[in-house]
Amino acid sequence: MGLARYPEPHTSLRDLPSDATRAARAGASGIWAGAPARAVVRALLAALPGAPVAIVLPDGEEVGNGVRPIARVRVADLRTLLGLLGPASDLHFGDAYADGRIEVEGDFLGLLESVFAAPSDGWLARLGSHWRWLLRHGNSIRRARSNVHHHYDLGNDFYALWLDREMVYTCAYFPTPAASLEDAQVAKMEHVARKLRLNAGESVIEAGCGWGALALHLARHHGVRVRAFNVSGEQLAWARERAEREGLADRVEFIDDDYRNVRGTYDAFVSVGMLEHVGREHYGDLARVIDRTLAPHGRGLLHSIGRNRPLEFSPFVQRRIFPGAYPPTLREMVALLEPVDFSVLDVENLRLHYAHTLEHWLARFEAHRDEVARRFSERFVRIWRLYLAGSIAAFRAGSLQLFQVVFARGRSNAVPWTRADLYRP
Amino acid sequence: MGLARYPEPHTSLRDLPSDATRAARAGASGIWAGAPARAVVRALLAALPGAPVAIVLPDGEEVGNGVRPIARVRVADLRTLLGLLGPASDLHFGDAYADGRIEVEGDFLGLLESVFAAPSDGWLARLGSHWRWLLRHGNSIRRARSNVHHHYDLGNDFYALWLDREMVYTCAYFPTPAASLEDAQVAKMEHVARKLRLNAGESVIEAGCGWGALALHLARHHGVRVRAFNVSGEQLAWARERAEREGLADRVEFIDDDYRNVRGTYDAFVSVGMLEHVGREHYGDLARVIDRTLAPHGRGLLHSIGRNRPLEFSPFVQRRIFPGAYPPTLREMVALLEPVDFSVLDVENLRLHYAHTLEHWLARFEAHRDEVARRFSERFVRIWRLYLAGSIAAFRAGSLQLFQVVFARGRSNAVPWTRADLYRP
Numbered sequence: 001m002g003l004a005r006y007p008e009p010h011t012s013l014r015d016l017p018s019d020a021t022r023a024a025r026a027g028a029s030g031i032w033a034g035a036p037a038r039a040v041v042r043a044l045l046a047a048l049p050g051a052p053v054a055i056v057l058p059d060g061e062e063v064g065n066g067v068r069p070i071a072r073v074r075v076a077d078l079r080t081l082l083g084l085l086g087p088a089s090d091l092h093f094g095d096a097y098a099d100g101r102i103e104v105e106g107d108f109l110g111l112l113e114s115v116f117a118a119p120s121d122g123w124l125a126r127l128g129s130h131w132r133w134l135l136r137h138g139n140s141i142r143r144a145r146s147n148v149h150h151h152y153d154l155g156n157d158f159y160a161l162w163l164d165r166e167m168v169y170t171c172a173y174f175p176t177p178a179a180s181l182e183d184a185q186v187a188k189m190e191h192v193a194r195k196l197r198l199n200a201g202e203s204v205i206e207a208g209c210g211w212g213a214l215a216l217h218l219a220r221h222h223g224v225r226v227r228a229f230n231v232s233g234e235q236l237a238w239a240r241e242r243a244e245r246e247g248l249a250d251r252v253e254f255i256d257d258d259y260r261n262v263r264g265t266y267d268a269f270v271s272v273g274m275l276e277h278v279g280r281e282h283y284g285d286l287a288r289v290i291d292r293t294l295a296p297h298g299r300g301l302l303h304s305i306g307r308n309r310p311l312e313f314s315p316f317v318q319r320r321i322f323p324g325a326y327p328p329t330l331r332e333m334v335a336l337l338e339p340v341d342f343s344v345l346d347v348e349n350l351r352l353h354y355a356h357t358l359e360h361w362l363a364r365f366e367a368h369r370d371e372v373a374r375r376f377s378e379r380f381v382r383i384w385r386l387y388l389a390g391s392i393a394a395f396r397a398g399s400l401q402l403f404q405v406v407f408a409r410g411r412s413n414a415v416p417w418t419r420a421d422l423y424r425p
Numbered sequence: 426m427g428l429a430r431y432p433e434p435h436t437s438l439r440d441l442p443s444d445a446t447r448a449a450r451a452g453a454s455g456i457w458a459g460a461p462a463r464a465v466v467r468a469l470l471a472a473l474p475g476a477p478v479a480i481v482l483p484d485g486e487e488v489g490n491g492v493r494p495i496a497r498v499r500v501a502d503l504r505t506l507l508g509l510l511g512p513a514s515d516l517h518f519g520d521a522y523a524d525g526r527i528e529v530e531g532d533f534l535g536l537l538e539s540v541f542a543a544p545s546d547g548w549l550a551r552l553g554s555h556w557r558w559l560l561r562h563g564n565s566i567r568r569a570r571s572n573v574h575h576h577y578d579l580g581n582d583f584y585a586l587w588l589d590r591e592m593v594y595t596c597a598y599f600p601t602p603a604a605s606l607e608d609a610q611v612a613k614m615e616h617v618a619r620k621l622r623l624n625a626g627e628s629v630i631e632a633g634c635g636w637g638a639l640a641l642h643l644a645r646h647h648g649v650r651v652r653a654f655n656v657s658g659e660q661l662a663w664a665r666e667r668a669e670r671e672g673l674a675d676r677v678e679f680i681d682d683d684y685r686n687v688r689g690t691y692d693a694f695v696s697v698g699m700l701e702h703v704g705r706e707h708y709g710d711l712a713r714v715i716d717r718t719l720a721p722h723g724r725g726l727l728h729s730i731g732r733n734r735p736l737e738f739s740p741f742v743q744r745r746i747f748p749g750a751y752p753p754t755l756r757e758m759v760a761l762l763e764p765v766d767f768s769v770l771d772v773e774n775l776r777l778h779y780a781h782t783l784e785h786w787l788a789r790f791e792a793h794r795d796e797v798a799r800r801f802s803e804r805f806v807r808i809w810r811l812y813l814a815g816s817i818a819a820f821r822a823g824s825l826q827l828f829q830v831v832f833a834r835g836r837s838n839a840v841p842w843t844r845a846d847l848y849r850p
Contacts, residue, residue, distance in 0.1 A: 117836065177842065308768050308835045330769050331760045343733050343823060344755050347772035352838065398768060398835040410733045410823040411542065413777065418600065423848040 038063060040081050051114035057081075071111035076101040094316035098383045108385075112393035139279035139324045141258045145231045147277065147324035152232040156211070161371060162364035167211035167238070170273035170303065171354040171402045181360040184353075189217040192270060194422045195346065195406050196299050198222040202267035205229070205293055207259035207286075208274025212239025212252070219251040224268075226252045229259050262289050268299050275304035275333070276325045283328075283336040291340040297414035299406065300342070305354070306330060306401040314390075321387050330403055337407055345415055346406040354402045355395035362388040463488060465506050476539035482506075496536035501526040519741035523808045533810075537818035564704035564749045566683045570656045572702065572749035577657040581636070586796060587789035592636035592663070595698035595728065596779040596827045606785040609778075614642040617695060619847045620771065620831050621724050623647040627692035630654075630718055632684035632711075633699025637664025637677070643695075644676040651677045652691070654684050687714050693724050700729035700758070701750045708753075708761040716765040722839035724831065725767070730779070731755060731826040739815075746812050755828055762832055770840055771831040779827045780820035787813040 034057070041055045041063045054069035056062045058077055075081045080101045083092030096102040104111060139147065156167075163169055164185045172184035173191045192214065198204070200223030206215050209228035212235070218224050230236050236254050243249040259274065260282075269290050278286055290300055305327045312318065313325055328336075334344050365372070365388060373381045394400040408415050459482070466480045466488045479494035481487050483502055500506045505526045508517030521527040529536060564572065581592075588594055589610045597609035598616045617639065623629070625648030631640050634653035637660070643649050655661050661679050668674040684699065685707075694715050703711055715725055730752045737743065738750055753761075759769050790797070790813060798806045819825040833840050 173843075175843065175845070308766050309763050329759075329763060331756050331763060334754075334759065335756045338734050338754060338756060341733050343774065343776070343826060344772060344828075345774045347769060348844065349768065349770045349840075351768070352840065352842065396838065398837070401768060403769075412823070413821065415774075415777065417602065417777065418598075419773065419844070420600070420848045423845045 034059060034061070037078055037081055040078075040085055044084055048114060048118045051111075051118065053111055053114055069106065071104055071106035071108060073111065074103040074105065076103075088315040091315040091319055094320060094383065094386055097386050098320075098379045100378075100382070109389050109392055112390050113397050116393045116397035116399045139277065139282055141260060143324065144258060144277065147322075148231050149233075150323055151321065152210075153234040155375075156234055156238050158372065158375065159211075161368040162361050164360075166213040166217075168213045169210055171305075171350055172357040172360075173350065174353055174356055177356060181357065181364075184357070185213070186217070189214050190221070191422065192272065192301060192303065192404070193218055193222050195301055195404065196268045196270060197416055197421075198224050198268060200224065203227070203265075204268045204270060205262055205264070205266040207262065207269070207271040207289070208277070209235075209239065209254065210273070211235050212242060212254060214270070214272060215239070215252045215254070216243060216246065216248055218270075219248050220246070224251075227255060227262075227264070227266075228252060229255050229257055229262060231256065231258055259289060260285050262293055264293060265295050266293050266298065267295050268301075269294050270301045270303075272301075272303040273305075275302055276322070276327055279324055280326055280328065280332065283332070284339070287336050287340045290337075290342070294409065296409060297412050299345075299408050299415075302333060302336075302403075302405045302407075304328060304333065304403055304405075306333065306403045308398065308401060316390070317387065320383055327400060330401070330405075333403060333405055337405075341410040342407045343410045343412070343415075344405060344407050346404075346419060348404045350402040350404065351395050351398070351400065354400070355392050358388055358392040358395065362392065459484060459486070462503055462506055465503075465510055469509055473539060473543045476536075476543065478536055478539055494531065496529055496531035496533060498536065499528040499530065501528075513740040516740040516744055519745060519808065519811055522811050523745075523804045525803075525807070534814050534817055537815050538822055541818045541822035541824045564702065564707055566685060568749065569683060569702065572747075573656050574658075575748055576746065577635075578659040580800075581659055581663050583797065583800065584636075586793040587786050589785075591638040591642075593638045594635055596730075596775055597782040597785075598775065599778055599781055602781060606782065606789075609782070610638070611642070614639050615646070616847065617697065617726060617728065617829070618643055618647050620726055620829065621693045621695060622841055622846075623649050623693060625649065628652070628690075629693045629695060630687055630689070630691040632687065632694070632696040632714070633702070634660075634664065634679065635698070636660050637667060637679060639695070639697060640664070640677045640679070641668060641671065641673055644673050645671075649676075649693070652680060652687075652689070653677065654680050654682055654687060656681065656683055684714060685710050687718055689718060690720050691718050691723065692720050693726075694719050695726045695728075697726075697728040698730075700727055701752055702747070704749055705751055705753065705757065708757070709764070712761050712765045715762075715767070719834065721834060722837050724770075724833050724840075727758060727761075727828075727830045727832075729753060729758065729828055729830075731758065731828045733823065733826060741815070742812065745808055752825060755826070755830075758828055758830055762830075766835040767832045768835045768837070768840075769830060769832050771829075771844060773829045775827040775829065776820050776823070776825065779825070780817050783813055783817040783820065787817065 037057050041057065044055065045053070045063065045065050048065065050067060051065060052067045052070040054062050054064040054072045056072050056074040058075065062072065080096045083089065083096065086092065093102060159167060159169065164181045166185055168185040168188070171188065172181060173188035174184040175187050179187065198218065202224045204218055204224050204226045206226055206228040209215050209230045212228060215226040215228040219226050233256065236256050239254045243252050243254065294300060307327050307329050310329055310332065313322060313327060318325065330347065337344060365384065369381050391400070462482050466482065469480065470478070470488065470490050473490070475492060476490060477492045477495040479487050479489040479497045481497050481499040483500065487497065505521045508514065508521065511517065518527060584592060584594065589606045591610055593610040593613070596613065597606060598613035599609040600612050604612065623643065627649045629643055629649050629651045631651055631653040634640050634655045637653060640651040640653040644651050658681065661681050664679045668677050668679065719725060732752050732754050735754055735757070738747060738752060743750065755772065762769060790809065794806050797809070816825070
């Protein structure tokens with residue numbers, strides 16, 4: 001009955017190519033002033049007591065923490081260094097890293113994890129919190145489409161480089177940490193299907209279906225009909241093509257529309273990785289959609305990145321990665337279901353599975369970094385490396401959570417007696 | 426993968442002795458006015474559209490609902506009838522039932538379930554809600570002791586008549602609906618132990634330990650040391666005597682003190698059926714106790730009756746059964762853990778298991794009703810019958826929930842990889 005200890009990191013960034021020479025070059029062209037720079041560095045390191053990090057100034061001087069560093073952060077110039085002390089320091093860090101004005105030698109992931117684990121709940125996570133509202137992107141129906149386009153329409157070929165075979169871009173479920181990413185994404189879809197207790201012939205609505213893997217899995221393996229909504233044109237094209245090719249187009253309908261326009265009544269409602277993009281101000285809309293569409297005996301599942309305490313995504317993630325996104329606390333997720341009298345049946349936190357999923361993604365991404373750089377740019381590669389590695393660190397450090405919430409109508413007794421059936425071979 | 430449909434009620438009150446003659450007698454002595462009485466009855470029935478219930482007036486006239494009744498409610502006099510329309514109607518119903526001014530013939534449980542399932546979210550549940558604050562009993566350390574004494578110190582012999590062998594007075598866990606109550610209470614303790622992922626030699630704090638069954642189970646079967654807190658003198662005496670008799674007194678310490686006085690550091694924190702008695706205004710106290718006592722790698726479990734939407738217990742339950750009690754929503758339970766940065770790992774809703782547990786209790790209680798009446802009074806028997814049957818109805822109708830919430834510190838990665846180990850034979 002011992003704890004399944006979190007496994008050693010699946011991948012490490014220790015062996016990533018170092019760009020120290022480039023940083024030194026950038027530094028050489030900047031304005032430089034030794035004394036203020038050292039004061040800034042001491043302030044930065046004071047916010048990370050005991051973190052095994054050293055900062056290397058443009059003149060080559062290394063300032064440490066009294067601990068043997070696992071990573072060295074080379075900063076090219078004073079302007080970059082000062083930006084790290086100001087508001088939205090993580091956005092400055094991200095942009096400077098993207099430009100090569102900051103380089104990290106050594107254990108990049110370990111560095112980020114130290115930052116997220118800092119007592120302030122993370123330098124990246126906290127310093128910018130008071131001006132985060134400036135970054136907020138709304139999620140009106142029009143805006144939601146543009147926000148989704150920003151991230152998900154980068155090209156299916158790009159995502160195919162580093163996602164699993166089924167193109168599932170959400171947290172996988174690893175029955176054991178040694179499972180492959182391909183197997184873990186199938187296991188996740190099966191875990192979700194079991195939690196929904198689907199019966200052959202039932203109808204399912206999916207809000208936010210990505211490249212359609214879950215909808216197709218449910219139709220193929222559980223004999224249900226699925227209507228799957230999405231507003232990413234690139235993803236929908238892929239999903240429809242796949243449904244045709246696999247002979248499932250008569251059972252799975254991919255619909256290019258906002259979740260708020262779902263109509264009809266269904267036996268199950270499922271949404272995996274969309275709630276992050278809904279925005280708190282629209283949780284009532286989502287609740288009304290579920291209330292309007294779920295049959296009296298229906299079951300629902302919401303799967304979302306979350307937090308232990310309310311906090312926006314970092315400015316870097318909001319600005320460069322997911323405009324309009326917000327990771328709810330579990331309190332906020334279940335509060336959504338209160339006004340419509342839904343009953344929460346089951347909550348599972350899969351935080352460490354998301355860290356592990358991201359480790360697989362990052363390793364595959366790095367294996368294709370040259371292709372990505374050719375297709376986009378070096379800067380793009382570096383932004384995505386920081387996003388993936390930063391996400392691993394945030395899930396490992398407990399700054400981000402992953403909640404799966406199963407629910408039914410308050411009056412429904414068509415609910416599972418126990419959860420044992422989820423774990424039958 | 427079909428749903429485990431909720432089984433047919435384990436027990437029915439159809440065969441309870443009818444006290445119709447007594448009601449008729451009481452009616453004969455009351456003031457009577459036919460026309461206003463019929464108006465009141467029509468108003469009552471209008472609040473229960475389609476409910477298979479008839480009301481029998483003191484003059485013997487039966488007023489129905491257009492549906493074939495499964496139960497007839499005989500009302501002795503106009504005063505009693507009028508009380509059912511006023512505020513705290515459920516308290517009036519309870520007191521009138523206790524006195525024999527109201528009698529129920531037929532399916533008592535079915536009647537109560539119809540009431541809880543009514544569209545208004547229940548006549549008993551709703552009508553009195555606007556003056557419920559008048560009934561609130563505080564839970565200061567002194568008051569908490571007196572509130573607990575009110576219910577739990579009725580005498581161990583009384584509870585032994587109808588609880589299981591281990592004297593567990595909280596929701597059982599039935600691996601299948603056919604399991605015995607004895608087996609289901611042991612299964613519950615094992616389910617809780619597994620959720621806590623205990624290792625031999627670890628230390629556990631239990632807040633609110635009842636007659637000590639869980640503490641003794643954990644020590645005996647999981648090799649842990651337990652410090653168990655309670656403020657019910659009767660329960661503690663029993664628990665200590667049992668620990669001595671079973672040779673576990675060196676590993677289980679039963680402490681006569683309030684949970685707010687817990688000191689020390691422990692590997693696990695568990696509280697089963699105490700949160701209902703804590704009171705919302707003291708959730709912060711409980712959170713601070715957990716934060717103060719849980720080791721960095723520790724695991725915790727809160728098990729509590731709850732609601733889908735915020736609502737006090739009915740005036741009847743607050744006044745006659747559990748002074749100071751409040752059933753939180755899941756939102757309120759997890760909100761308790763936010764300020765201290767705990768991470769919710771797992772939530773399970775065992776609502777139908779509590780309905781089933783109560784069915785066992787009620788059947789055993791009815792089998793001993795004559796002993797209970799001799800020891801206390803006929804009125805006591807009727808209050809407890811209403812409390813037990815009303816609770817079954819409330820859990821069946823979804824008016825009450827039962828949440829088990831597992832948590833760990835936000836920074837702890839010593840958390841289970843999956844939940845599969847909970848379901849290994």
